Amino acid sequence: MARAEEPAEITLIGGRPARYRVRRSDRARRLTLRVTHDEGLVVVLPRRWALAEVGRAFELHARWLDRTLDRYGVRLGPPRRGLATGSVVPIRGEPRRLVLSPLPEGSRRARWELRDDVLEASLPAAALLEPRPALERWLRGLARETIVARVGELWPRVGVAPRRVIVGERLTRWGSCSEQGSLSFSWRLILAPPAVLDAIVCHELCHLSHFDHGPGFRALLRRVCADYDAHSAWLRTHANELRF
Numbered sequence: 001m002a003r004a005e006e007p008a009e010i011t012l013i014g015g016r017p018a019r020y021r022v023r024r025s026d027r028a029r030r031l032t033l034r035v036t037h038d039e040g041l042v043v044v045l046p047r048r049w050a051l052a053e054v055g056r057a058f059e060l061h062a063r064w065l066d067r068t069l070d071r072y073g074v075r076l077g078p079p080r081r082g083l084a085t086g087s088v089v090p091i092r093g094e095p096r097r098l099v100l101s102p103l104p105e106g107s108r109r110a111r112w113e114l115r116d117d118v119l120e121a122s123l124p125a126a127a128l129l130e131p132r133p134a135l136e137r138w139l140r141g142l143a144r145e146t147i148v149a150r151v152g153e154l155w156p157r158v159g160v161a162p163r164r165v166i167v168g169e170r171l172t173r174w175g176s177c178s179e180q181g182s183l184s185f186s187w188r189l190i191l192a193p194p195a196v197l198d199a200i201v202c203h204e205l206c207h208l209s210h211f212d213h214g215p216g217f218r219a220l221l222r223r224v225c226a227d228y229d230a231h232s233a234w235l236r237t238h239a240n241e242l243r244f
């Protein structure tokens, strides 16, 4: 069963802003306040209780919350985990262990190499401390290369080539198709298994012939990607794991 979770909210605790989430629970019999390193402050609320109970609980336990949020360092939510050697990054559906090393003296261009389950990166000293932007840039390039190549391979099955392929930062959708015939994809598809990436590419390619999700679209999609439903379900279930 999917957990019902409200978006993160902000409130004042001890006179300073604090971020929290409310999680509705069928099983909970009373309200629980929970502070952890991984999630920050989470309020577990019995399904039928009013949200107003949350504010009341904060007032009642303000001193404990104030102390505990500071002790865990999660007043503004859980920290984004830093990337370092040993961090795991999913690429093409497989976990890869990140190995970071400094670039040799005098060279400034980051070097990346993906070998089996290891992703090696030689980075300038400053990027070693915060490698996320450099990693995202590299993954975006890999995604662009991969998606453009897959579109090139797959469009003949559908019969219509897109005018343009854009690979960028899309947070809400994996892909989309414009009426002018350009296809856009999220670079994060490179984190998913290749068959899943192909399925999304096929879906958008089919929109070049059918702009809606009607029977014509579905029949074409089934013909070019017989397992589309399974791949799309995989993406819905595993989207949370496609990050680092």
Ligand SMILES: [Zn+2]
Binding pocket: 203, 207, 213
């Ligand atoms: Zn669609």
